[in-house]
Structures are given as C-alpha cells and as structure tokens.
Amino acid sequence: MIGIAEIKLTDNEIEAAIAVLKSGGLRQGPQCNAFEEEFAAHVGAKHGMTSSSGSSALHLPYMSMLEPGDEVLCPSFTFIATASMVSMAGGKPVFVDVDPDTFLIDLADAESKVTSRTKAIAPVHLFGNPCDRPAVEGFARKHDLKIVWDAAQAHGAGYDGKDVGSWDDVVCYSFYPSNNMFVGEGGMTICNDAELNAKMRLFRSHGMAGKYYHTELGLNYRMTDVEAAIGREQLKRLDDMVATRRRNADILNAGLGQIAGIKPQATTLNGQHAWHQYCILVYEKDFGCGRDVLGERLKARGVQNGVHYPRGMHQQPVYEAKFGKQTLAVTEQLAETILAIPVHHGLSADEASQVVDAIADARNR
Ligand SMILES: Cc1ncc(COP(=O)(O)O)c(C=O)c1O
Numbered sequence: 001m002i003g004i005a006e007i008k009l010t011d012n013e014i015e016a017a018i019a020v021l022k023s024g025g026l027r028q029g030p031q032c033n034a035f036e037e038e039f040a041a042h043v044g045a046k047h048g049m050t051s052s053s054g055s056s057a058l059h060l061p062y063m064s065m066l067e068p069g070d071e072v073l074c075p076s077f078t079f080i081a082t083a084s085m086v087s088m089a090g091g092k093p094v095f096v097d098v099d100p101d102t103f104l105i106d107l108a109d110a111e112s113k114v115t116s117r118t119k120a121i122a123p124v125h126l127f128g129n130p131c132d133r134p135a136v137e138g139f140a141r142k143h144d145l146k147i148v149w150d151a152a153q154a155h156g157a158g159y160d161g162k163d164v165g166s167w168d169d170v171v172c173y174s175f176y177p178s179n180n181m182f183v184g185e186g187g188m189t190i191c192n193d194a195e196l197n198a199k200m201r202l203f204r205s206h207g208m209a210g211k212y213y214h215t216e217l218g219l220n221y222r223m224t225d226v227e228a229a230i231g232r233e234q235l236k237r238l239d240d241m242v243a244t245r246r247r248n249a250d251i252l253n254a255g256l257g258q259i260a261g262i263k264p265q266a267t268t269l270n271g272q273h274a275w276h277q278y279c280i281l282v283y284e285k286d287f288g289c290g291r292d293v294l295g296e297r298l299k300a301r302g303v304q305n306g307v308h309y310p311r312g313m314h315q316q317p318v319y320e321a322k323f324g325k326q327t328l329a330v331t332e333q334l335a336e337t338i339l340a341i342p343v344h345h346g347l348s349a350d351e352a353s354q355v356v357d358a359i360a361d362a363r364n365r
Contacts, residue, residue, distance in 0.1 A: 002355060004304040005178040006346025009230065010237070016229040031225035035232050039188055042235055043165025047197040049189045050228060051204060054152040054174020055081040056221035057187030060200040061148055061170040062089035062120075063218075070119035072148070075105040076312035076331040078124045082150045083313045086122065094118070095314040097328040101266035103279070104131050106330070107139050120146040125154035125164055127308070127340075128180065128245075128274030129267060133159040133167060148172065152187075155180040156242035157274035165190050175231060180245070180276050180345075181238050183227040241345035245275035248343045248352040252278055255356030259363060261287025277308060278343035281334065288363055291339045297362035298341070303355055306340045 009017075020031060032050045040048035051057045058081055066072070068090040074083045076095040083093035097109040105123045121140055123131040131149070140147045149167060151157070152174035157164045165171050168191070175186035191197055202209065207216030256262050263281040267273040284290040289297070295305050312331035313319055341355055 007177040028222040031228035035228040050223035051187040054187040057172040058085040066091040124150040128276035130271040153276035158272040244345040251352040301358040
C-alpha cells in the first residue's frame with residue numbers, strides 16, 4: 001500500500017531525544033531555546049517561540065492581541081484550529097470563502113465582511129500553498145489589520161523566494177506528525193516584534209513574570225526539550241524533505257494534467273508550494289465517478305487517500321449553532337469534490353508515477 005504520510009524519525013532524531021531523556025532535562029529548557037533560535041534563523045525571522053501544539057501557537061498571539069468581540073477574518077476551508085483559537089481567545093471568527101483554484105482565502109469576499117470590529121486576518125497557506133503575500137499585506141494595510149499567518153501546513157513554503165516564516169505580523173507552525181516537519185505534538189510562533197514575543201511568552205507560562213509572580217492569566221503551553229531536540233535534528237533535513245515533495249508534485253502535476261475530470265490545486269503565482277498535501281478535485285461528470293468512489297477504487301489499487309476537509313468551518317455544528325447557517329459556495333463545492341493523494345517525502349518517484357497510473361486506471365474502472 002502506498003501511504004498518505006511518512007512519519008518515521010531518523011536514528012539521529014531518536015538519539016537526540018534519548019540524550020535528553022538520559023540527561024533528565026524533560027521540561028522546556030536549553031533544547032527549546034536552541035530550537036527557537038535555529039528555526040527563526042532558518043525562516044529568516046527575529047523571534048521564535050516553541051509551544052505545545054500548532055493550536056497553542058495560534059492561541060497565544062490571539063490572547064496577546066484580541067479584545068472580547070474582536071473579529072478575525074478566517075478562511076472557511078481549513079482545519080478548525082484556525083478559527084477556534086480566535087474563539088478561545090474571546091474573538092469572533094468571520095468566515096470567508098476561498099479561491100476555487102488555489103483554495104486560499106478570497107480577498108474579494110473578505111472585503112465584503114470587514115466591519116468596525118475587524119482586528120485581524122488569518123490567511124492559511126493551505127496544504128503548503130503560500131498565500132499571495134502582496135495582496136494580503138495590501139488588504140491588511142488598507143483596513144489596518146494584524147496578519148496572523150497560519151503556516152501549520154507550510155514549513156518550507158515561500159513567495160518570491162522569501163520563506164513564509166519571515167513575514168509580519170505573526171506566523172504559526174504545527175509539528176504534528178504528517179506535517180512537513182514533525183516532533184510529536186508541538187508548535188512554533190514566529191514574529192519580528194520583540195514586545196509581542198515577550199507578551200506571548202508570558203501567556204505561554206501562566207503569565208509568570210517572576211517566580212510565583214503573575215502579571216497575566218495564562219496557560220501551560222510549553223514544549224518539552226525531548227520534542228525540541230527532535231525538532232532541531234529534523235530542521236537539518238527540512239529542505240531535503242520539501243525538495244522531495246516538490247519532485248513528487250511535479251510528477252503528479254505532469255501526469256494528472258492529462259486526465260479529464262481531475263483538477264489539482266493551483267500553486268499561487270510567484271509562490272513556492274511546500275506540498276504538505278497534494279489535493280485534487282474530482283468532477284464526476286468528466287471523470288466518470290465522484291470523489292468517494294475514486295477514493296475507494298484507489299484503495300483497492302493500493303493507494304491511500306483522504307478527504308481534507310469534508311465540510312467548511314461555517315458548516316461545523318459548533319459554528320452553525322453559534323452563527324446560524326451560512327452559504328460559502330466555493331468552500332462547499334471543494335468539500336464535496338476534494339481528495340488528497342500521496343505526495344510525502346517518503347514517496348519515491350516511481351511510486352508517484354504509480355499514483356498517476358492508479359488514477360488513470362480507476363477512471364476506466
Ligand atoms: C491549518 C491548521 N492550523 C492549525 C493546526 C493545529 O495544529 P495542531 O494539531 O498541532 O494543534 C492544524 C493542524 O493540523 C492545521 O492544519
């Protein structure tokens with residue numbers, strides 16, 4: 001079976017974790033400090049802050065910048081943490097439709113949803129596809145908004161050759177297994193603003209400004225040194241892993257472009273996609289069967305696949321209950337037709353070609 005993800009640590013990564021375990025330094029410590037510096041340097045930013053997950057990496061900037069009721073423009077086609085961390089910080093996610101080709105936040109729709117309460121925009125580099133940086137930055141400047149980039153899926157992505165991690169105001173990563181870089185559970189929040197960085201660090205550790213001296217109400221969102229040690233080692237092979245994903249995506253793009261009824265995600269113009277996922281839209285009328293049937297046929301041919309995501313955030317019961325029913329046509333269409341197929345760094349060029357062949361074969365049954 002060709003898997004949908006490759007979650008295997010190298011011997012070096014395992015040894016780095018064991019060395020920490022043997023040292024007894026289990027909590028957040030020198031490994032986290034070094035990981036923060038090395039990751040920030042790698043993406044070209046000033047400050048890195050490790051945290052317990054990609055979700056906490058998002059929650060901490062929102063805790064630092066939102067007042068109750070502040071609105072944040074979020075794409076509806078994403079993982080729930082993009083929006084739920086706004087809610088958990090007392091803000092209100094306002095759902096925006098996405099572009100039918102790139103699957104990224106649609107700024108024309110966002111424009112129609114700006115109010116006097118809008119405080120920030122939360123563009124997601126979905127599946128590793130970088131957002132159009134100048135367009136988002138121009139939009140944010142026009143409406144005086146903070147930008148919280150959700151780069152949970154976009155380690156190694158860039159625009160015009162600049163890593164997405166170097167952009168203002170805040171960039172949030174996840175190191176959950178199956179991501180382009182993984183440590184287990186973990187996250188990193190990157191920024192260039194020393195004051196914001198200091199504030200987020202307070203919230204990360206119970207608002208503790210001195211020993212048992214608390215100036216804010218915070219949480220325990222710390223990463224452990226075991227995970228940081230794995231992350232430091234893994235950072236050394238991030239570029240290679242992303243290069244393999246790009247090679248595989250090139251093979252898939254070339255092969256699938258020939259198959260009627262299949263439409264791969266379009267890379268943002270001037271963007272360097274990091275291919276966390278390779279997603280296609282399956283048009284039943286032209287392909288001969290729909291997404292779910294293709295998924296089953298691929299499994300029968302030894303190719304794992306998955307649906308990211310089967311519904312938009314505005315269609316999640318929790319948000320329907322809060323905000324009522326909304327219609328976001330593109331998101332809803334993507335949710336019905338999208339299928340993720342293997343592209344990961346463990347996939348050989350041969351296997352990528354086999355994936356193309358399996359889809360062509362599945363079309364003919
Ligand atoms: C777009 C996006 N944002 C945020 C997160 C949250 O990351 P974590 O699962 O590490 O909390 C994820 C996780 O998959 C994600 O895909």
